[in-house]
Amino acid sequence: MDLSLTSLLPLVAIASLSLAAFFYTCRAAGSKVPPGTLGWPLIGETVEFALSGHRGEPEKFINDRMNKYKSEVFKTSLMGEKMAVFCCTTGHKFLFANESKILTSWWPSSATKICLFPLDHDVKDTSKLDPFHRNPFLPEFLKPEALQQYVGVMDSMAKQHLESEWAPHKQVTVFPLSKNFTFALACRLFMSVEDPEHVKKFSEPFALVTAGLFSLPLNLPGTTFSRGVKGGVIIRQELLNIIRHRKAELEEKNERVGRDILSRMLLAKDENGKHISEKEIANEIIGLLIASHDTASTAITNVVNYLAEFPYIYNEVYKEQMEIAKSKAQGELLNWEDLQKMKYSWNVARETLRLAPPGQGAFREAATDFTYAGFTIPKGWKTYWTVHSTHKNPKYFPxxxxxxxxxxxxxxxxxxxxxxxxxxxxxxxxxxYARLEILVFMHNIVRMFKWEKLIPGLRLIYAPAPIPEKGLPIRLHPLHD
Incomplete structure (x- = not known):
């Protein structure tokens, strides 16, 4: 029977795929990927990873596999991606030293779908969630010498927040209040948005966005991902409104110097001399808000938690902060020099970040095949380094x-x-930025209150950042210094 060219196409395709699979298998056979398992189809070991955090012991997922495979790098599958997890100091050093050489930025699809405007170019480039990928002046904005001018603003806003949101109550829940403070501060410093109602309009959908960032990307009614998508739509549209309004202001006043990060973005030009698009600016502002918001609010909540748990440490922080307060004139705000004196307070904050790190690690993508510790990490695999292989490791911290x-x-x-x-x-x-925010808040809260936990023994729940159960409800005891 004669076969037409059309009827042969499926056979040719099957043969081509078979050959490709054969050569890939042969190539893989010549390399040795790290030990481990990819778990279940599609979901891999994502459920075990998430449950470990929900139980308040995310390091267990890492430690169990390190002990099982006797290796400081192992393979797994998280969020539908083949992944090499690098552990301990050697893994950290290797990945940090090879950023932008053999690795590129990568974020889970759930994060990009929730947060980002699709762009006309590089739509699949998840580095777009990195707010510093195109604007090298942004890190300059966050350097100590640039941040010095904002210490007084942080101090004033912390005082106002504690007086209005904490002082009128005998009992408060710390985490939602700390989120309100850090988000309002970010809106003020990044976009000059100060109106409380405007900030609230942002904060409610933003909470949906952050909750859905690392969820399973199931866009079904009622899921965390679905709520995150809806929140992202609201946030992006509101940001576009702000961007367009600011753009018109800059043009009308013929301004050439940006008063905040948003203005700097609008005035900046890319390597081709073109202004950055409104959607790209919106994407980068979202990245900034996420990066600045979650770290500080989580850290502040856990500092409050540990100071309640260890009164003698609270007393040392209080003494240090009172010495600084006594050196100030009535009504004088904190300055850069004051923060350099908060050495013990910063050690308390760092120990908090060790035991309850807001960020669990970071994902990257292998831009090429590379070798580590005798194992090959294939191009396209994702990598993950994690604080949990060192922060609670008795080898490094007795x-x-x-x-x-x-x-x-x-x-x-x-x-x-x-x-x-x-x-x-x-x-x-x-x-x-986070250091200043945390220290300024510590300075103000210990001078205004002592406090105790309403529910002793609350566990830390990682979702994904570590927060005491129930948001840490406490009873306040106002002080008068």
């Missing part, structure tokens, strides 16, 4: 479950062991 700020005295922990902000070229550029 008696790791003990809250001990003295660990950070002198030279502090060994390199690559304490990594709440990552490391290398992509170390979180908002690290200094």
């Amino acid at each position: 008696d790791p479950e003990k809250f001990d700020p003295s660990r950070f005295e002198g030279n502090g922990p060994a390199p690559y062991t304490f990594v709440p902000f990552g490391g290398g070229p992509r170390m979180c550029p908002g690290k200094e």
